Amino acid sequence: xxxxxxxxxxxxxxxxxxxxxxxxxxxxxxxxxxxxxxxxxxxxxxxxxxxxxxxxxxxxxxxxxxxxxxxxxxxxxxxxxxxxxxxxxxxxxxxxxxxxxxxxxxxxxxxxxxxxxxxxxxxxxxxxxxxxxxxxxxxxxxxxxxxxxxxxxxxxxxxxxxxxxxxxxxxxxxxxxxxxxxxxxxxxxxxxxxxxxxxxxxxxxxxxxxxxxxxxxxxxxxxxxxxxxxxxxxxxxxxxxxxxxxxxxxxxxxxxxxxxxxxxxxxxxxxxxxxxxxxxxxxxxxxxxxxxxxxxxxxxxxxxxxxxxxxxxxxxxxxxxxxxx
Numbered sequence: 001x002x003x004x005x006x007x008x009x010x011x012x013x014x015x016x017x018x019x020x021x022x023x024x025x026x027x028x029x030x031x032x033x034x035x036x037x038x039x040x041x042x043x044x045x046x047x048x049x050x051x052x053x054x055x056x057x058x059x060x061x062x063x064x065x066x067x068x069x070x071x072x073x074x075x076x077x078x079x080x081x082x083x084x085x086x087x088x089x090x091x092x093x094x095x096x097x098x099x100x101x102x103x104x105x106x107x108x109x110x111x112x113x114x115x116x117x118x119x120x121x122x123x124x125x126x127x128x129x130x131x132x133x134x135x136x137x138x139x140x141x142x143x144x145x146x147x148x149x150x151x152x153x154x155x156x157x158x159x160x161x162x163x164x165x166x167x168x169x170x171x172x173x174x175x176x177x178x179x180x181x182x183x184x185x186x187x188x189x190x191x192x193x194x195x196x197x198x199x200x201x202x203x204x205x206x207x208x209x210x211x212x213x214x215x216x217x218x219x220x221x222x223x224x225x226x227x228x229x230x231x232x233x234x235x236x237x238x239x240x241x242x243x244x245x246x247x248x249x250x251x252x253x254x255x256x257x258x259x260x261x262x263x264x265x266x267x268x269x270x271x272x273x274x275x276x277x278x279x280x281x282x283x284x285x286x287x288x289x290x291x292x293x294x295x296x297x298x299x300x301x302x303x304x305x306x307x308x309x310x311x312x313x314x315x316x317x318x319x320x321x322x323x324x325x
Contacts, residue, residue, distance in 0.1 A: 002083040002139040004046040005076045006131075008032035009069065010055040011090025013127035015119030025119040027057040027090055035088070035120060039128045045187055046083070046139045051076070058090025058097075058115075063213050066100050070210070077107040084110035084138030088131065091115045091172055094150065095162045099300050102148035102159030102199045103307055103325065106206040110143035113150040113159070117170045126153070126170045136187035143189070147199035149181065156182040158195045160325075163297065165274065178295075198325055205307045214238040214309045216302045220272060221250045227257040239266040239305050242290070243298035247271055248278040255284060262289035266313065268305050268322070270298040291315055294322045 008014065010028030014035060017025025032050045036042060053072055054065060069087070076082050089097055098113050105111060114134035116127030134151045137143050148159030153171045158181055165174035182191040200206055216239040219230055234240055240261065244250045248269040250258075258267055269285060270293035271278050278293045293301040304325065308318045 002046040003049065003081050004084045004086060004135050004138050005049045005051060005082055006032055006036075006086045006088065006135070007051045007053050007069065007072055007076070008035075008055065008088045009053050009058070009061070009065070009090075011058050011088060011094075011115045012119055013088050013090075013114070013116040013131065014055060015116075016121050017119050019121050020123045025121065027119070028055040030120050031055070032088065035127065035131065038120065038125070039132050042132050042135050045132070045135050048135070056090075058093040061090070061093050061097060066097060067210050069097070070101060070104055073101070073105060073111065074107065077109055082109065084112065084135075084140075084143065086131070086134045086138050087111070087113045089113050089115050091117060091152075091164055095164060095173075096299055096303060098148050098150055098157075098159035098162055100303050103203045103205045103304065104208060104210065105148065105200045108145045108201050110138045110140065110146070111148045111159075111200075112138045112143065113148065114152060117168075117172050133184040133187065137184065137189055140189040142191050145200075146181070146191075147195055151184060154184045155180045156184065156189075156191065160195055160197055160199065163274070203325065204311065204321065208307065208310055210310070213306045216241060216306050216309070218243055218298050218302055220298075221245055221254065225251060225254055227253050230254065230257050230261060234261050234265050237265070238309055239268070241268045241270055241293070241298045241301045241305060243270050243272040244278075244284075245272060247273075247276060248281065248290075248293065249284050258285075259287055259289050262287075266291065266305060266309060266315065266318065268293050268301045270296060270301045272298070291319050291322060296322065 016029035150157040215237040217233040269290040
């Protein structure tokens, strides 16, 4: 029997509210051991060990908790008896944590994140099934070397591409234009695709010793966007990500301000549009002041830029990472 370690961080899957109701609840109230009591069949899938790393709403996840989680995963992965790791996490920021781990973990054992949209006290809570399938996937030989994965509503996602697209439904994560990696049928694993992008052991950031991050902020473009917002966000930051309209677009006033700020800051041009690709633009960035975010939304572009800045300030090299990772 495989040995799977569940590292719990809280979230809705550990949430508590009025019994039967799915709304108005507090995340991170139940321990991982209490959650497991609602999934007795999970013990038939693998030998289970649990670690309660923290118990918070995922909006309380921060850089120090990322570092702590990464260190804990590395420590657990050192044990030759560990066959896979499941991380329970709130859905609001699950995609950011998954992306960070996908770029920085130095292990090829299965790492699977999961959570829920309904608290543990609701009728038809979705957490138990998601957790059951996450353990099944982490115990599967097919998941080894596949990078950081996530399981939600019978679907397997990559840590690179997973994105929450619905704030209400239990099927909160979209397969998106890159497609899912596969599906789960109860405890059965069906991989359909594999990510060809570098991750975990092949990522240029998996060997980083991370104690803190360079500060990077995000500026959201909207009609009549104030250029002083850009200046304010750059005051105490090393980098900036622009969530522009369309394919990373903004006004001429912002273009001029970005040109000034790019002399002392690394700036990434992303898009607030959920789908598409941001390429270099001769019209919106004629002086090549920015780095194109390619397929990454602003919040993931921020993570990649922070990690890249820990390695280099060379814009061409960073641009290459955005296009190849």
